[in-house]
Amino acid sequence: MTRQVVLVGAGHAHMEALRQARRFANAGLSLTLIDPGAFWYSGAATGVLSGALEPDAARLNPSDLEGPFEHMRQRVVSVDPHARTLTLQDGERRAYDVLSLNTGSRIPETPLLAAGAIPAKPVSALAGLRATLEANLGQLRLAVAGAGATGVEIALSMASLQRRLGARPQTLLAGPDLMPGWPDRARRLALEAMARCGVEYVPLRVQDLSLGLVHFGQRKVAPVDILVAATGLSANVPDGLDASEAGLPVSADLSWTGDAAVFAIGDCACMVKHPRPKLGVFGVRAAPILIQNLINAAMGRPARRQYTPQSRWLSILDVGDGTGLARYGDLAFQGKPALTLKRWLDGRFLQRYRVEP
Known part of the structure; x- marks a missing residue:
């Protein structure tokens, strides 16, 4: 058999x-x-x-x-x-x-998702989010819960789409710990990019979503139409x-x-x-x-190859303004070459699996 x-x-x-x-x-x-x-x-x-x-x-x-x-x-x-x-x-x-x-x-089930937040994964959810923003010509108040690298990149991408649609970015990123695990220089570059691209950073955890408001505790709130959960x-x-x-x-x-x-x-x-x-x-x-x-x-063979993952790896975020924010180990840099490299690496991977008509 x-x-x-x-x-x-x-x-x-x-x-x-x-x-x-x-x-x-x-x-x-x-x-x-x-x-x-x-x-x-x-x-x-x-x-x-x-x-x-x-x-x-x-x-x-x-x-x-x-x-x-x-x-x-x-x-x-x-x-x-x-x-x-x-x-x-x-x-x-x-x-x-x-x-x-x-x-x-x-994204694990949390009260934020139960209250209507959009999960950062699966990727198809972000494609649907784009369609919603386009249907509203970008005129929405947006927020991201979770300030890891994923949350930062999503916030910058939503602000970029709002600019493409001719709207003023109304995007907020919230989380007490900005890009954990990334070098200090990368965090500084991310803060500069957010300030330049119209993303407001609030170093507080989103505790609740209700009645069109995100709640941070201590009676601090912010109005929102769409909240994206990038909470781990x-x-x-x-x-x-x-x-x-x-x-x-x-x-x-x-x-x-x-x-x-x-x-x-x-x-x-x-x-x-x-x-x-x-x-x-x-x-x-x-x-x-x-x-x-x-x-x-x-096949019942006892031989098994061993995998040891590399200790340093390249990560590149799409800033949304034509530049990329890259880190490799403790090094970090931002610029157009970083985004060019990202697009090339992504395209090379995808092309391996595309079947030409």
Whole structure:
């Protein structure tokens, strides 16, 4: 009987696995992707939100890739690692021999989301936000809860879109800790960019959203029409697996510490020995190792390649004014070359998976 390798989630690493689907077939393995929709590339999300890029620039259809694999447009709700079965949203059960999760992360449920805030993820939510702003010609009071790098970039992108639409930016960014983990110089550059681009920074945590107001406590409020929640990420892992908000714990070979037949990569995984931020670069770099280990595991080979993520990595934020804000380790710089580099890197990644008509 043909052994089944099942990929859950169309993330960075799984797109590469699909591109190399012939390797699985040549090994006598069946490859299946289970994911309900398109692959949205997070690196281009704020470019779409700002209006610099069209939504199609950040979206790929896994089914367009050539190769011997099946794409089931379904969502996996639970995993039974003992029976090695998956339960899908429609109730169907699917067996696997080797399973890999690349299901990303989400904004965890909070009172802000319950009150109507828009989550910063999934990326498709930002494409919908852009459409709302365009329909209102940018004449909306906007706010972002969460002052990490994602929140800063979203706030700058919304202000950029308001300018493109001929409206005065009415954008507020709130959070007590600005861009944690980034160099001090990067934070200074971010503050300068926000002041230049019309984003007001309030170093307070948003506590509530009601009656068209964001509440900061101490009787401080601000009017808002749309609030975006960028309040931290939680791993998106199906039920049935022993995962925390940080993700499914995986060893250096990317297999779950609780079952060597289950793998996880990207935002949904937590490397036990080498924890890293939730950034797509790690999934991209680890993809070749994941692919080989999936094939080896499915064929019963004991050999497993080990993945050690880099200790320094390049991150570039789209400031929305034609410049980028970049950091590499403790270094930080801003300018047009940084954005040019970002667009080139994003375009190079996406082009690998575009099928020419």
